[in-house]
Amino acid sequence: MRYDSITDVIGNTPLVRLDPAVHGLRHVDLYAKLELLNPFGSVKDRAAWSMAAPRLGEAREAGATVVELSSGNTAKALAVIAGMHGLPFTSITNRMKVPEIKDLLLLLGATIEELPGQAECLDPTNTEDPLTRIHRTISEAGSAYLHTDQYYNPRNTRAHLAGTGPEIVKDLDGRAPDYFVACVGTAGSSTGVARALRDHDPSVTVVGLVAAKSDFIPGIRNIDEVHEVGLFDPATYDTIEAVTADEAIDGLLALNRRCGVLAGPTGGGAYTGAVRYLRAVDDELAAQAAAGHDPERRSAVFIVCDRVESYLSYIRRRRPELLNQPARADSVATVTDTEADAAPALDVAAARQWIAAAHPLVVDLRGTFAYGAAHIEGSVNIVDELFDDLLRGGLPFDRGRPVLLACPVGEKSRRYAALLTRMGHTDARSLDGGVVAWRDAGAPLVRT
DSSP, X not given: OOOSXXXXXXXXXXXXXXXXXXXXXXXXXXXXXXXXXXXXXXXXXXXXXXXXXXXXXXXXXXXXXXXXXXXXXXXXXXXXXXXHTTOOEEEEESOOOOHHHHHHHHHTTOEEEEOOOSSSSOOTTOTTOHHHHHHHHHHSTTOSEEEOOTTTOHHHHHHIIXXXXXXXXXHTXXXXXXXXXXXXXXXXXXXXXXXXXXXXXXXXXXXXXXXXXXXXXXXXXXXXXHTTOTTOOGGGOSEEEEEOHHHHHHHHHIIIIISOOOBOHHHHHHHHHHHHHHXXXXXXXXXXXXXXXXXXOEEEEEEEOBBGGGGHHHHHHHOGGGGTOXXXXXXXXGOOHHHHHXXXXXXXXXXXXXXXXXXXXXXXXXXXXXXXXXXXXXOEXXXXXXXXXXXXXXXXXXXXXXXXXXXXXXXXXXXXXXXXXXXXOSOEEEETTXXXXXXXXXXXXXXX
8 A cells, every 4th residue: 555645644543352351241343443553553643633734834835833732642642643743732731641652752753741730631711720711722823832721622532433433333333332331531533433433333332441539540530520521522422431551551551552553542442342331231131142142243333542552651651561560558549549548638628727726737639840839838849750759668757747748630639548557657638629729618728
């Protein structure tokens, strides 16, 4: 096959049937849509090209900068596309959590602006969040930016409505699958594919997958975050279920080692979530077969979004034994949901009283820019990943000193409070609702 441009290679990715011996489903054919084989390495190649292509000519004439609020695959694809057309690209984010992606963006010539944000995800309704202000500025008509705006641009969805979805139908010999299982990030691919499949067959069941509240899985929002994404419509999905980081890595390993598919954590989460959901379907079909009926085989499709190589540090932090490194007992990743639920937590009013009475050390676990934008007076900033590393050497402060831990929404801090308690600290508490709840309650915040 010969092409005139690398962008002509975007799309038409393979649909591969996975071996039932791996996933164990007897009456359901499970297919992986291999979006990792797009030329820039991910499903986001489609949306990036769809959003940028119509405006590249005017951007070149105006000398504009391509800009996107992204810390991952959309930024990577746009950096390549912008460079091909002689344009600079800037990634704006407060969520650059995967070092390999950051290094790759810099290698591709991107500028990275890690701006302050009060939460982990862009919340357009929060007009005081610096990230929201930046979003509005770069979106203004006549600005010096080509802002692709993946969270709101309908061309994000359209790329999959016109491309990914119809490709799946074509590769299934003109039939839509019975089930489509999709991880939800910007919601562009899940929404576009779901619409295309349902246009062909309205009976398609769509399963949306989000990250568990306490977990970070690259490319997947948690259930609170997805409601802040402009393209997200809960009516798209028949059901929404959560997957954990451990489940995503387990799925990644199954795809990597048993199927020959070098999927990253998003694809791993999609695989695990699909198999878990479909197992109940499969059991029902097996019961019908045992009763003497002849149930029709079902089909299901999930998307493998990108490749594993960009996430080795993510895997190393959470499952070091996979890379021949000793497992860490004193790591926040080992805290169970039961431990986290039992950890002491204070609401804003109680926390303010405790600060005034006990003078605890207040540890803000957010990123440095978010901390600089607004933080509790007297708090110290230790970014959560660094705090986790710091605990390798034991407790970094006297075990009897009161400590109040704060993060964006109170989930990560509760896990650290549980970990400190496990390690022998006598009075570690979490700020319930995090800095967002503190702000919403009108409690004072200071700026560095």
